[in-house]
Amino acid sequence: MLETAVAPLSFDEKLEGARESAIVLATVTTDLKNRALEAIAAAIETSAGEVVPANDLDLANGRENGLSEALQDRLRLDSARLASLAAAVREIIALTDPVGEAVQGRNLPNGVRIDQVRVPFGVVGAIYEARPNVTVDIAALALKSGNAVVLRGGSAAENTNRVLVALIQEALASVGLPAASVQTIDEFGRDGAKRLMQARGAVDVLIPRGSAQLIETVVTESKVPVIETGAGVVHVFLDESARLDWAVDIVHNAKVQRPSVCNALETLLVHEAAAPRVLPAVLERLREAGVVLHADEATRGLFPDAVPASEEDWATEYMSLDLAVRVVRDLDEAMEHIRRYSTHHTESIITNDLGNAERFLNEVDSAVVMVNASTRFTDGGEFGFGAEVGISTQKLHARGPMGLPELTSTKWLVRGSGQHRA
Numbered sequence: 486m487l488e489t490a491v492a493p494l495s496f497d498e499k500l501e502g503a504r505e506s507a508i509v510l511a512t513v514t515t516d517l518k519n520r521a522l523e524a525i526a527a528a529i530e531t532s533a534g535e536v537v538p539a540n541d542l543d544l545a546n547g548r549e550n551g552l553s554e555a556l557q558d559r560l561r562l563d564s565a566r567l568a569s570l571a572a573a574v575r576e577i578i579a580l581t582d583p584v585g586e587a588v589q590g591r592n593l594p595n596g597v598r599i600d601q602v603r604v605p606f607g608v609v610g611a612i613y614e615a616r617p618n619v620t621v622d623i624a625a626l627a628l629k630s631g632n633a634v635v636l637r638g639g640s641a642a643e644n645t646n647r648v649l650v651a652l653i654q655e656a657l658a659s660v661g662l663p664a665a666s667v668q669t670i671d672e673f674g675r676d677g678a679k680r681l682m683q684a685r686g687a688v689d690v691l692i693p694r695g696s697a698q699l700i701e702t703v704v705t706e707s708k709v710p711v712i713e714t715g716a717g718v719v720h721v722f723l724d725e726s727a728r729l730d731w732a733v734d735i736v737h738n739a740k741v742q743r744p745s746v747c748n749a750l751e752t753l754l755v756h757e758a759a760a761p762r763v764l765p766a767v768l769e770r771l772r773e774a775g776v777v778l779h780a781d782e783a784t785r786g787l788f789p790d791a792v793p794a795s796e797e798d799w800a801t802e803y804m805s806l807d808l809a810v811r812v813v814r815d816l817d818e819a820m821e822h823i824r825r826y827s828t829h830h831t832e833s834i835i836t837n838d839l840g841n842a843e844r845f846l847n848e849v850d851s852a853v854v855m856v857n858a859s860t861r862f863t864d865g866g867e868f869g870f871g872a873e874v875g876i877s878t879q880k881l882h883a884r885g886p887m888g889l890p891e892l893t894s895t896k897w898l899v900r901g902s903g904q905h906r907a
Contacts, residue, residue, distance in 0.1 A: 496673055496680055500608070500635065500687045502665030507607045507633040509663055515582040517660065518629055522578045524656035525628075529621060530571040532652055533564045539644040540617065547641050552615070555745035555804035560615040560642055570618055574625045576871030583889045584631045598900040603893040605631035607689040610681050611874075612703055614695035615641040620649045622865075622872035623692070624667045628657075630892040633666045635688060637678045639695075643671045682707040692887075694875045697802065697828075712887070715852075715878030716802045717747035717830040719860045722819040722845070723763055724836035725756040731857060732763045732835050733770050738859040739833070741774045745804045747876060748831050748863040752799060752809040754819045760787060760812045768810070776806045783812035799826045816841050820848055827851060829878045831863040852878050852885040 494502070510518075529536075540562045547557055562570075583603045590600035609632045613619045620638055627634040638646040646669055654664035670677040681688060685708040693703035697716040704711050721739055723732050739750035755764055760783065768778055768788045778784075779798040780791035791810065798809040799822070813819045816834075823832055833855035834845040842856045853863045853876075863886060865873025870888030877883045883891035 493672070496670060496677060499665070499668045499670060500684060502663070503608045503633040503635050503668050504687060506663040506666040507605065507631075510628065510631045510633055510666055511584075511605050511607070513631070513662065515584075517662065518582065518631070519578045520660045521628060521657055521662050522574050522625055524659050525621075525625060525653050526571040526574040526578075528652040528656045529567055529574065529649075532648070533567055535648050535652070536562055536567060536645060537564070539648045540642075543642050543644045547615070552641060553804070556615045556641065558743070558745040560617065560645070562617055562645060566618070570621045573622065573866060573872045576866070577625050577629050577889070580629065580871055580889055582629060583893050586890075588895055595904050596902060597904050600898045600900075601895050602898060603890065604896050606892060606894055608633045608635060608687065609892065610635045610637070610684070610688040610691040610709060612637045612639075612678055612681065612691065612693045612695070612699065614639045614699060616694065617642045617645040617649060619694055620646050620669075621653070623874055624650075624653050626872055626874055626889060626892055628662075628666060630889045632892055633663075634668070635681060636667070636669045636671075637681055638669065638671055640671070640674065646671055679706070682709060685709050692874055712875075712877055712883055712891075713879040714875035714887075715747075715830055716828045717749065717876070718751050718800060718802050718826055718828045719748060719830055720752045720754060720819075720823050720827060720832045721750050721860065722754040722813075722816070722823075722832070722834045723756060723759055723767070724816065724834055724838060724841050725758045726837040726841075727756075727759055727763060727835040728837060729763050729766060733767050735833070735835055735857070735859050736767050737770050737774065739861055740771060740776060740808055741806070742859075742861055744806050746861075747802075748860050749804070750808065750860055751801065751803055752811070752822075752826065754822055755784070755810070755812050756816070756819070757783070757812050757814055760784070764788060764810075764812075771808060774806070776808050778808055778810055780810040781812060784810045802828070816844065820845070823849055823851075830876060831855065831860045833858060833860050852876060 586603045588601040650669040653667045658664045688709045691709040693700045778791035779794040829851045831853040832851045865886040874887040
């Protein structure tokens with residue numbers, strides 16, 4: 486028998502399907518959500534034969550269209566990365582379901598009981614670039630927190646995302662959940678992204694992930710409430726008392742381990758009293774790793790291989806093996822530099838001075854502030870969230886790595902026994 490072709494869904498039909506699915510997801514049991522996530526993890530774990538060829542096509546298109554090395558690295562999926570994605574989904578299974586969690590509650594003097602509990606947002610929209618891992622991470626976190634999700638993953642990853650979403654939808658259907666709980670609107674291109682930003686009432690919250698330009702566009706043009714994630718002009722400050730071995734290892738890890746991600750180091754600040762002691766070894770280790778150093782005059786006096794830094798370098802998120810380096814007078818000048826140029830993502834101080842460590846923690850206004858640790862730890866997986874929706878750099882609702890609780894709102898439950906207000 487000939488199969489009947491199924492007409493593709495319109496944009497409005499996809500949003501309607503997401504809204505209907507959200508009603509179902511809001512009341513399903515934790516056990517059923519976890520079974521869906523296990524089905525997704527198993528599908529991803531065994532899908533290299535489907536995902537990798539689609540990803541290879543996206544990478545080839547990206548190279549042909551001049552996609553940067555940093556974005557190619559974010560775009561790339563191989564068997565190892567697919568296994569990591571499956572493992573992250575299973576970590577989410579092990580996390581506590583936030584839906585229904587009591588935030589606070591009490592009995593009023595008149596006998597009325599009030600409780601504030603966590604509830605799903607409903608339909609979450611996500612707009613992001615060249616990051617197919619985000620497709621899996623956001624879908625899994627949305628499902629565990631009882632939300633449907635509509636994804637706009639961009640043209641650079643369109644083939645990869647199409648395969649991933651199909652796998653997720655098949656996994657959902659296999660356990661009896663609506664396949665429309667996870668949707669992609671990539672086929673509608675930029676017009677789809679614009680319509681998603683205007684879909685107030687159909688979409689409850691919108692989360693952008695990507696370049697500063699993309700995030701700014703979503704924040705300024707969206708009629709849907711936005712949880713803003715931010716670019717990462719990330720700083721490390723080597724204080725006067727910084728241990729040399731810690732300085733060398735932490736700076737190298739923060740810059741080199743994966744330079745294309747938002748928690749990678751972009752500007753290194755060094756106390757002038759520590760510079761002669763620590764900078765040569767720190768910068769030589771970076772140079773050996775292929776890092777291009779954009780440095781001020783004081784740094785170049787100690788390390789002539791560096792190139793002169795411009796004003797633009799201090800505000801640049803390179804996402805590559807480039808690093809801005811500046812010598813500062815003291816902690817106060819370091820924090821002033823951070824206040825001026827930071828995107829309020831992650832900053833770290835390397836120090837043996839407890840007083841300076843506490844001042845840095847208390848006075849630096851970023852989503853994550855660290856002492857004696859690599860900025861690469863700013864990550865939902867590293868923080869124990871299994872995965873993350875993004876790193877929020879705003880101050881409303883959520884800040885820093887966003888996991889399950891950040892994909893919920895709250896409502897008040899009031900239980901009475903005939904009380905009325907006088």
